[in-house]
Amino acid sequence: MSLYNTIRNTIVPVHKEGYPFIAAFLAASLILGWLFAPLFWIGLILTLWCAYFFRDPERMTPQDDDLVISPADGKVSSVQMVVPPSELNLGDEPMLRISVFMNVFNCHVNRAPMRGRIQTIAYRSGSFLNAELDKASEHNERNGLVIESAHGAIGVVQIAGFVARRILCFAQPNEPLQAGERFGLIRFGSRLDVFLPAGAVARVTLGQTAVAGETVIAEFGSAKGPTTSRRD
Known part of the structure; x- marks a missing residue:
């Protein structure tokens, strides 16, 4: 498998509807981290989960009307x-x-x-x-x-x-x-x-x-x- 395909299969595109939520999670992580450093890492994990939730992978769909x-x-x-x-x-x-x-x-x-x-x-x-x-x-x-x-x-x-x-x-x-x-x-x-x-x-x-x-x-x-x- 080529490097391109490896990256493509690992990094799944995120649906545009998720961008505001991911940005909000990240902003909250930075603010919480400024108040108490360990909270940043918790927020970062939640931010990554949010990006994962809004993933939009390509799919191979059978084209058969039956x-x-x-x-x-x-x-x-x-x-x-x-x-x-x-x-x-x-x-x-x-x-x-x-x-x-x-x-x-x-x-x-x-x-x-x-x-x-x-x-x-x-x-x-x-x-x-x-x-x-x-x-x-x-x-x-x-x-x-x-x-x-x-x-x-x-x-x-x-x-x-x-x-x-x-x-x-x-x-x-x-x-x-x-x-x-x-x-x-x-x-x-x-x-x-x-x-x-x-x-x-x-x-x-x-x-x-x-x-x-x-x-x-x-x-x-x-x-x-x-x-x-x-x-x-």
Whole structure:
């Protein structure tokens, strides 16, 4: 591996939304260090963590309209049939919902799970329960996108968590999205729900680690059944 690739893989780019936070952490570290020297080192560690939190690495996304790609880094916390949120206007029938929970150490840049065009973006205020809880989908602050894909409308919902207090969505209605394209970010712990129409088969299981823009979480047009797992 060349020196360039080694540096590129070690030093991950930071998303621009993180710059103000990193600057604030660093400024606080300098002030605290001026008051009491050991506090500078504690602040510096927190500053490095902040830069790590806002990392925005490149991802290699499969370009296949039959594949659904994880929109977030984290743990698969739910794979079940659920009625989608009413503001998405996806109907009253249960859809396959795959949820990915992000803790404070995961990369929080959100990516489109499929190629398509954004039909709707719907924000709803709410609580800040632990995003890993199932009831967080109903009660927490959230921002939903409806994307018209090759297999029909799919829903992607950004859900704020206990620590998260800010959902960011960079996309706009009627904009096209490519699978794996960045569309948003949630600050400091949260969850992404993906609602899929009939024909989708889950390709992940509970507890599995997913990588945004790379992990295939579901598939359309496959004769194979749902994925099973085994813990060794």
